[in-house]
Structures are given as structure tokens and as C-alpha cells.
Amino acid sequence: MSRRIPWTLVVLLLALTIPWFGSRYYTFLATQIAILSLFAVSYNLLLGTTGLVSFGHAAYFGLGAYATGLLMKELNVPFLLALLAGGLLPAAFAGVFGYFCVRLTKIYFSMLTLAFAQIVWAICFQWNEVTGGDQGISAIPYPELGWIGAIPGLGGFRTGDHFYFACVVLVILCIWVLGRITDSPFGRLLTTIRENPERASFIGVDVRRYELAAFAIAGGFAGVSGALFGIFNRGVFADFMFWPKSAEVLIMTILGGMNYFWGPVAGTIMMVVLNQQITSYTEYWPLVLGTILLVLLFAFPGGLMGALDAGAKRLRGQKTGGGDA
Amino acid sequence: MRRRTLLASAAASAAILPGRARAANEIKIGMPMALSGPGALYGQPITKGAEMCVAEINAAGGLLGRKLILLPRDSKGNADESVRVSRELILKDNVDFIVGSFTSAESPAVSTIAKENKVLMVAPTAKTIQLTSPANLHPYIFRTASTTDIEGRTAATLMAKWDVKRVATIAPDYAYGRDIMEAFSVLLKKLKPGVEIVDQQWPKLGQADFAPFITAQMSKQPDAVFGAVFAGDFASLVKQAKPLGYFDKIGNRYIGAGETGSIEMTRSLGTDYPVGIVANTYDPVIWPDAPEVHKKFTAAIKTHLKDDYGSSWAIMGYAGVQALAAGIKKAATIDADKVSKAMIGLTFETPIGPQIIRGKDQSANRGQFWGKLVRTAAHPFPVFEKVEYTDPTPFMD
Numbered sequence: 001m002s003r004r005i006p007w008t009l010v011v012l013l014l015a016l017t018i019p020w021f022g023s024r025y026y027t028f029l030a031t032q033i034a035i036l037s038l039f040a041v042s043y044n045l046l047l048g049t050t051g052l053v054s055f056g057h058a059a060y061f062g063l064g065a066y067a068t069g070l071l072m073k074e075l076n077v078p079f080l081l082a083l084l085a086g087g088l089l090p091a092a093f094a095g096v097f098g099y100f101c102v103r104l105t106k107i108y109f110s111m112l113t114l115a116f117a118q119i120v121w122a123i124c125f126q127w128n129e130v131t132g133g134d135q136g137i138s139a140i141p142y143p144e145l146g147w148i149g150a151i152p153g154l155g156g157f158r159t160g161d162h163f164y165f166a167c168v169v170l171v172i173l174c175i176w177v178l179g180r181i182t183d184s185p186f187g188r189l190l191t192t193i194r195e196n197p198e199r200a201s202f203i204g205v206d207v208r209r210y211e212l213a214a215f216a217i218a219g220g221f222a223g224v225s226g227a228l229f230g231i232f233n234r235g236v237f238a239d240f241m242f243w244p245k246s247a248e249v250l251i252m253t254i255l256g257g258m259n260y261f262w263g264p265v266a267g268t269i270m271m272v273v274l275n276q277q278i279t280s281y282t283e284y285w286p287l288v289l290g291t292i293l294l295v296l297l298f299a300f301p302g303g304l305m306g307a308l309d310a311g312a313k314r315l316r317g318q319k320t321g322g323g324d325a
Numbered sequence: 326m327r328r329r330t331l332l333a334s335a336a337a338s339a340a341i342l343p344g345r346a347r348a349a350n351e352i353k354i355g356m357p358m359a360l361s362g363p364g365a366l367y368g369q370p371i372t373k374g375a376e377m378c379v380a381e382i383n384a385a386g387g388l389l390g391r392k393l394i395l396l397p398r399d400s401k402g403n404a405d406e407s408v409r410v411s412r413e414l415i416l417k418d419n420v421d422f423i424v425g426s427f428t429s430a431e432s433p434a435v436s437t438i439a440k441e442n443k444v445l446m447v448a449p450t451a452k453t454i455q456l457t458s459p460a461n462l463h464p465y466i467f468r469t470a471s472t473t474d475i476e477g478r479t480a481a482t483l484m485a486k487w488d489v490k491r492v493a494t495i496a497p498d499y500a501y502g503r504d505i506m507e508a509f510s511v512l513l514k515k516l517k518p519g520v521e522i523v524d525q526q527w528p529k530l531g532q533a534d535f536a537p538f539i540t541a542q543m544s545k546q547p548d549a550v551f552g553a554v555f556a557g558d559f560a561s562l563v564k565q566a567k568p569l570g571y572f573d574k575i576g577n578r579y580i581g582a583g584e585t586g587s588i589e590m591t592r593s594l595g596t597d598y599p600v601g602i603v604a605n606t607y608d609p610v611i612w613p614d615a616p617e618v619h620k621k622f623t624a625a626i627k628t629h630l631k632d633d634y635g636s637s638w639a640i641m642g643y644a645g646v647q648a649l650a651a652g653i654k655k656a657a658t659i660d661a662d663k664v665s666k667a668m669i670g671l672t673f674e675t676p677i678g679p680q681i682i683r684g685k686d687q688s689a690n691r692g693q694f695w696g697k698l699v700r701t702a703a704h705p706f707p708v709f710e711k712v713e714y715t716d717p718t719p720f721m722d
Contacts, residue, residue, distance in 0.1 A: 028417075133500075
């Protein structure tokens with residue numbers, strides 16, 4: 001991971017080429033990957049950077065989706081404003097829940113994040129008047145993105161492609177911000193906390209406050225990704241915040257490599273493609289998916305990025321080492 | 326190393342290539358259906374029924390000279406996943422039509438996708454009236470299932486025949502349960518003004534503990550109960566109601582909607598089944614007065630399912646494909662708009678006789694079989710004492 005290559009820009013440019021392939025399916029898959037990548041990268045601010053294992057990250061994803069979906073559908077709020085709300089509301093919730101969660105450590109922290117997420121899920125599942133309960137909210141309007149077609153060279157694209165362009169730009173922007181946060185002195189302190197929380201508090205770091213800040217930021221960005229996903233999915237459902245979604249983001253992050261900033265993105269690509277492929281070939285998808293994940297996790301303990309990194313180092317004739325954050 | 330990486334990435338990209346453009350000699354039907362999780366007990370036979378219908382049509386030379394291809398996908402019984410696989414079927418597999426999605430929560434969501442992509446969809450089992458209400462209706466949604474209006478109102482007429490004053494209800498707390506209770510109470514009050522709804526319980530879908538709901542309901546001392554608790558939830562309700570004496574207290578005056586009289590349900594509950602209650606089903610399977618076409622269907626589906634008793638649900642997948650096939654045949658094209666026009670007012674054959682899709686809500690006049698369940702020496706599980714198909718026409722508006 002050379003520092004001189006502007007990875008964010010490279011990924012942005014690569015991602016923007018997808019609609020030129022002309023396949024609606026590619027754009028569909030790429031949109032899903034882009035949105036869920038942000039979810040996974042936001043999660044990695046907790047897992048990889050701060051060393052906090054949250055089992056309830058899906059709650060913030062879902063809250064963002066509901067907030068934006070309801071604002072756009074019921075109140076006709078403009079897209080960007082609704083999206084902003086979809087980030088701020090979950091961040092606020094994460095701030096409140098996190099206040100209690102960071103008081104606990106290790107497995108107790110994880111359990112409390114799960115408990116809060118399940119409470120939020122149960123409320124959304126039962127509150128028929130507002131969230132539509134089990135039935136969710138469908139037919140969320142697409143944002144007005146016709147102006148993208150007016151940009152020279154982008155004339156011939158479909159609504160789905162326009163939405164994809166908007167998603168990629170927004171997601172990359174968010175990922176860039178998360179990258180800046182990770183590399184900032186604040187981010188370095190989070191890593192210090194991950195490595196040795198006692199030592200961090202000895203040198204005068206208010207560990208809980210830093211953890212809480214990371215929790216709220218991660219929650220906010222998860223909310224943005226949920227907001228985009230709700231629009232992309234054409235509907236918001238209580239399943240967005242059910243615990244398997246939290247497990248999914250955990251798996252994506254570990255699979256890609258939690259010690260690498262772009263690891264979760266690699267994990268998301270892997271997971272989305274695997275899920276799409278396997279479910280269309282066999283009804284025994286859970287068995288196949290589970291087996292593949294098992295093999296991957298054993299074969300690449302550092303995740304996909306870890307394996308790539310090791311491979312690249314071997315090519316350059318260097319010794320294989322651990323990843324840098 | 327580099328070569329291997331190259332090979333691997335080539336293999337990976339080959340794997341995500343979209344399916345070939347549609348072949349001119351095929352008609353592809355996508356079928357999102359619950360094939361895992363609690364809904365699979367019904368989703369599996371529905372898929373098998375559709376499969377059998379497709380096989381029969383192909384054996385008879387196909388449709389418009391083309392072969393039908395059914396692509397079933399696991400919707401896991403949830404709306405989110407249903408939407409995902411439906412879009413995948415449309416975008417990647419280029420399906421021409423969709424027959425499917427299982428629950429009343431999934432189908433409205435998939436209907437949005439059908440509308441956006443202009444792919445005609447037949448909902449074979451979703452009953453919520455919202456699916457085809459004027460606000461949600463569009464040219465690409467058709468229903469061959471019964472509806473919450475038909476089911477609730479039929480139950481109300483059955484209830485009105487009983488000499489009861491205090492009626493209670495119990496239904497799952499979501500679209501299906503709420504819509505059916507609305508239909509039921511409105512008609513019951515009209516038919517029998519003296520009747521009072523003394524209690525309404527709303528357990529959530531997938532409720533594990535029914536005891537609090539049961540005891541709360543019993544304390545209101547109802548004479549009879551109308552329940553729309555279905556599938557695994559009905560099994561939980563029955564098992565927990567027994568020690569509390571729930572069914573005894575109301576003298577088995579329980580009307581159970583939600584296909585609680587299906588052969589899947591009676592077989593899985595066996596001797597635990599509260600005999601004496603009135604329940605409904607899409608297909609009684611064991612039906613002495615069955616018409617010839619039904620007898621033939623039952624024999625075929627038993628072989629196809631490799632099951633001695635068959636299924637009460639397979640008929641829904643089967644008839645869903647029958648309706649679509651009839652529409653395609655009448656339109657003589659697979660153009661979605663033309664098939665949609667052809668399907669309005671269409672009469673199509675089903676194993677229980679011809680049905681009509683009316684224009685108003687693009688739904689078939691599908692009623693259900695209702696009757697009292699009793700134990701007999703012939704079968705190890707309860708069967709209908711006398712089963713009757715109720716004509717849904719008076720209940721559709």
C-alpha cells in the first residue's frame with residue numbers, strides 16, 4: 001500500500017467506468033457493492049481502527065434508511081437534505097447508545113451493542129403506523145438526478161446509471177473522509193486505544209470519549225450507506241437492522257482484511273458477488289457460502305487484502321510482513 | 326504467481342457475466358419464493374407445483390412454439406431478499422415474467438420492482454388487499470391468490486351462522502392480519518348487529534410465546550374466536566392453548582383462516598390438532614367430491630412431490646403459471662403490455678375449475694375450501710368432515 005498512489009482517486013475513476021459496459025446488471029451489482037462498501041468501511045473504523053467489536057452496526061444502517069426513506073417518500077424532502085438526515089439521525093442514536101456501550105469492554109461491549117440494535121429493530125418491526133412494520137416502506141422515490149444526463153458525455157444513461165454515479169461520488173467522498181479521520185491524530189489515538197487502552201489512559205487519553213466519538217462517526221456513515229441502500233433497494237425493511245445484517249458487515253470486514261483501509265471494500269466485493277452467484281445456482285446456498293467463507297478465512301487470515309499484500313511483497317522479493325493500518 | 330492471479334481474475338469475471346440475452350425460443354419465468362426458513366414448508370410445494378405446470382406445458386409443445394423455463398430463487402421469505410432476487414432475475418437472467426413472492430410483506434415490494442422494470446408479475450399466494458388496491462395497482466401486477474377481503478368476509482358469514490354474541494379475534498400484527506380482521510369485523514357487524522367483538526389479540530409474526538395472549542383472551546370470556554394465526558405460529562398457538570383449555574372453553578368454536586386446514590398443517594400437528602374447529606385451505610387434497618381435473622392433478626402432484634398425500638399449496642404455484650400461460654396464449658406474444666391487456670377478464674383453467682381475472686383489481690376470483698376438521702379411522706391426521714368451496718364473488722367488493 002504505497003502512500004504515493006492516491007487510491008481513493010484510482011478507485012473513484014475505476015468505479016465510474018462501470019456504466020460504460022452497458023449492462024444493467026453490472027451497474028446493479030456495482031451500486032450494491034459501492035453502497036455496502038461504505039457500510040463496511042464505516043464498520044472498520046470501529047473494528048480495525050479502534051478495536052471495538054460491535055454486533056449492532058446494522059441498527060444505524062437501518063435508521064439511516066428509514067430516516068431518508070420516510071423523509072423522501074412522505075415529506076418529499078430533497079435527496080441531499082434527506083441523506084444528511086440519514087447520516088445525522090443514526091449518528092445521534094449511536095451517540096446515545098454508545099454512551100452506555102463504551103462503559104463496557106470486550107464481549108460485554110459487543111453484547112450491549114447487539115441489545116440496542118435488537119431494541120431498535122423490534123421498534124421498527126412493530127411500529128406499523130410509521131415504519132410499515134414487517135411490510136416496510138416500499139416505492140421510495142428515486143432522487144431527481146436527470147441533470148447528470150445533461151453533463152456532456154453522460155447523456156445516454158438510464159436512471160439506474162445516474163443513481164450509480166451519484167452513489168459512487170457520495171460513497172467515495174465519505175470513504176475519503178473516513179480515510180482522513182483514520183489518518184488524523186484522532187485516528188492514531190484510536191489505534192493507540194486498540195493496541196493498549198490502559199496505556200492510552202495513562203498518557204491522559206479519555207478512552208471512553210474517543211471510543212464514543214468513533215462509535216458515533218461510524219454510526220453516522222453507516223446511516224448514509226443505509227440511506228443510499230434504501231433508495232437503491234426501492235424499499236426499506238426491518239430486516240435492514242436485524243442481527244444477521246450486523247454479522248454480514250463483520251464478515252465482510254474480516255474477509256477483506258480489517259488491518260487495511262480498503263480491506264472492507266475487497267470483502268464487500270467478495271461477499272456480494274458470492275451471494276449473488278451462489279443463490280442463483282443452488283437452494284443450498286447457506287451451506288456453500290459457509291464453506292467458502294470458512295476456507296477463505298483459514299486460507300487468508302489477514303483477509304483478501306492481506307493475501308494480496310503478501311503476494312505483492314513476495315513479488316518484490318521482500319519478506320512477508322503484517323499489514324500496516 | 327502472476328499468471329495464476331490472472332487466471333483467477335479471469336475466472337472471477339467470467340462468473341459475474343450477465344446471462345446471455347434472451348433466446349428467441351424460450352420464455353423465462355422467474356420465481357422468487359421462500360425456499361428456506363419457516364416459509365419453506367409452503368414455498369417448496371408452491372415451487373414444485375409451478376415446476377409441474379411448466380413441465381406439462383413443455384411436454385405439450387410449449388407456448389407460442391417456445392419452451393418455458395422456470396427459474397426459482399430463494400427469497401428467504403423476507404421482503405428485502407425478495408426484492409434483491411427479483412431484480413437479479415430481471416437484470417441478470419432477463420426473465421420475461423415473474424410468478425412469485427410468498428408473503429403479503431414481500432409481494433407489494435416486488436410489485437414495485439415489476440412496475441419499474443415493466444415485467445409482468447403474478448402473485449400466487451399474497452393475500453393483502455393492499456397489493457391490488459387502487460393506489461398500488463399497475464398494469465404489471467396480477468393476483469391468483471385469495472385476498473384478505475375474501476377470506477375475512479367468508480369467515481364473517483360462517484361466524485354469523487353460529488349462535489354467538491361475544492366474539493374475539495387473534496391475528497398476526499402485520500398487513501395480512503390487520504387487513505383480514507378489518508374485513509371480518511365490518512361484515513360481521515353488518516350481518517349480525519347484536520354481536521360484540523370483545524377482544525382482539527395481536528401477537529407478532531413468529532411469536533414464540535402465545536400464553537399471555539391466550540389467557541388475556543380467555544379472561545374476556547368469548548363465545549367464539551376468529552383467528553388468522555397461521556403456519557408455524559398456529560402450531561405454537563395450538564400446543565400452548567391445549568394445557569390452558571382454550572379450545573374447550575370456547576367449545577371449539579374457532580374459525581381459523583390462513584390455511585390452517587391445509588394438509589401440511591393437519592399432518593404436522595397430527596393428534597395435537599384441535600378437532601372440531603372450522604378451518605380453510607386452498608386445496609383440501611382429500612376431497613371425495615373432487616372433479617376429474619382435480620383428481621388428475623392430485624395424482625400427478627403426488628408423483629411429482631414423491632409424497633403419499635400431496636400438498637394443499639402446490640396448486641397455487643400450478644395455477645399461477647396456468648394463469649400466466651393462458652394470458653400469453655391469448656396475447657400471442659410475450660410483450661408485457663399486451664399480455665397484461667390479455668389477462669384482464671381472462672378465464673383460465675385450474676385444477677378446481679375455471680377462474681376469471683377481473684379488471685377492477687386484476688385478481689382472480691379465488692375462494693377457499695372451508696369446513697370442520699374431524700378425526701377419522703382412515704387417516705392418522707384430521708380431515709374435513711364436509712368441505713365446501715366458497716364462491717368469493719360476493720366478497721370481492
